[in-house]
Amino acid sequence: MMQPMSGSAVERARTFTREIVQPSIDAWEASATYPRDAVRDSGLTGLFVAPADGGLGLSFPQAVDVFEELGRGDAALAFSISMHNAVTTAIAGVGGDALRERWVEPLVSGKELGGFYLTEPHAGSDATAITTRGTRSGDAWTVSGTKAWVTLGGVASALLVVAKTEEEPGHRDVALFVIDADQPGVRFGEPYRKAAADFLPITNLELENATAHLLVPPGQGMGAALGAIDVARFDIAAISNGLHAEALDVAVRYTSERTVFGKPVIAHQGIAWALADVATDLEAARGLTRKAAELLGKDGGPVAVAHAKRFGPDAALRATIQCSETLGAYGWLHDYPLARFMALAKMLQVVDGSAEIQRIVIARDLMRPPSA
Numbered sequence: 001m002m003q004p005m006s007g008s009a010v011e012r013a014r015t016f017t018r019e020i021v022q023p024s025i026d027a028w029e030a031s032a033t034y035p036r037d038a039v040r041d042s043g044l045t046g047l048f049v050a051p052a053d054g055g056l057g058l059s060f061p062q063a064v065d066v067f068e069e070l071g072r073g074d075a076a077l078a079f080s081i082s083m084h085n086a087v088t089t090a091i092a093g094v095g096g097d098a099l100r101e102r103w104v105e106p107l108v109s110g111k112e113l114g115g116f117y118l119t120e121p122h123a124g125s126d127a128t129a130i131t132t133r134g135t136r137s138g139d140a141w142t143v144s145g146t147k148a149w150v151t152l153g154g155v156a157s158a159l160l161v162v163a164k165t166e167e168e169p170g171h172r173d174v175a176l177f178v179i180d181a182d183q184p185g186v187r188f189g190e191p192y193r194k195a196a197a198d199f200l201p202i203t204n205l206e207l208e209n210a211t212a213h214l215l216v217p218p219g220q221g222m223g224a225a226l227g228a229i230d231v232a233r234f235d236i237a238a239i240s241n242g243l244h245a246e247a248l249d250v251a252v253r254y255t256s257e258r259t260v261f262g263k264p265v266i267a268h269q270g271i272a273w274a275l276a277d278v279a280t281d282l283e284a285a286r287g288l289t290r291k292a293a294e295l296l297g298k299d300g301g302p303v304a305v306a307h308a309k310r311f312g313p314d315a316a317l318r319a320t321i322q323c324s325e326t327l328g329a330y331g332w333l334h335d336y337p338l339a340r341f342m343a344l345a346k347m348l349q350v351v352d353g354s355a356e357i358q359r360i361v362i363a364r365d366l367m368r369p370p371s372a
């Protein structure tokens, strides 16, 4: 076991990215292995949990640079760390004594990992269409149903599952449950075949009368899930900025060193202006992300987060395409991260709510009658 990382959260994220992720990502990809021990030792598994519970107690503005640093390494790995932190924060924040006793220390220390599972094979953007069902018997609950897009399927042990508790359609009865993966009623499917991030297992999850512990009671589950998703969207915006910044750095370095027609590639005005536009987009995305961090949990938070989550990944995808172009044929090689980043930027557009869903949140706000 490596020495767990110390220093501020940003220093840990920077060291983790530069000394662990960047040198190892190709090997993790080739072996399709999730870097379980490296994540445990990153010191980034209790970011928002109070220091009294062993966490770092970060505010959202303090977390911006942490996730930006992680995005410079690998956005899919950063997403899995974001998801783990969402689960850890929820259990530490609103879990009852038994849940806290079982999970807080192992999750904060990274000895065990958590996952958040809302999506079902037939229900993605429309979360109200989920059918996974929690059933009560006295004080005990069991959950049955099928979840899709289960990130860390087979790796995470604390499964935070969103489920209905009544037969009627709609979301008024939705509750949040914590399910221990280590029981007979829990089965993970085969890992999906994806465009990138072979090291990150994403599977289906079959729950059959799985023993479950209530985290958020019926009626409050959908609101709590959407609150957690807002934090996740903010994380994604910051991760996206890190990917964008790293792509730009790679392009500037390469085009400053390679000469074409007697001068560095970047000294050709067409290239310099293209990279200038990439830099402007990055500054705009960072501004939106910082505003989202300030407003999260307050009035205007969901809309500010939607702006940042919509703009950041779109801008990052444009940036990876443009930056790769400035490397000519070399942009397409795995010697540089740009081809991988293109696939990851596409993922960031969808994960935790697609760009269209962010536009719906923004447009609804535009249509809201002005308050008196």
Ligand SMILES: Cc1cc2nc3c(=O)[nH]c(=O)nc-3n(C[C@H](O)[C@H](O)[C@H](O)COP(=O)(O)OP(=O)(O)OC[C@H]3O[C@@H](n4cnc5c(N)ncnc54)[C@H](O)[C@@H]3O)c2cc1C
Pocket: 083, 115, 116, 117, 118, 119, 123, 124, 125, 126, 148, 149, 150, 151, 202, 347, 350, 351, 352, 353, 354, 355, 356, 357, 360
């Ligand atoms: C890498 C990755 C990891 C993920 N991990 C998890 C996880 O761990 N847990 C989890 O719960 N989920 C996870 N997801 C699922 C993710 O949250 C969903 O994919 C996402 O919410 C979109 O759902 P969908 O893919 O089913 O698209 P659909 O909802 O089927 O939408 C299809 C298309 O229609 C668009 N659309 C939908 N509704 C509207 C509308 N009203 N107006 C206009 N356009 C619309 C969408 O934007 C999309 O382009 C993951 C996804 C990815 C890519």
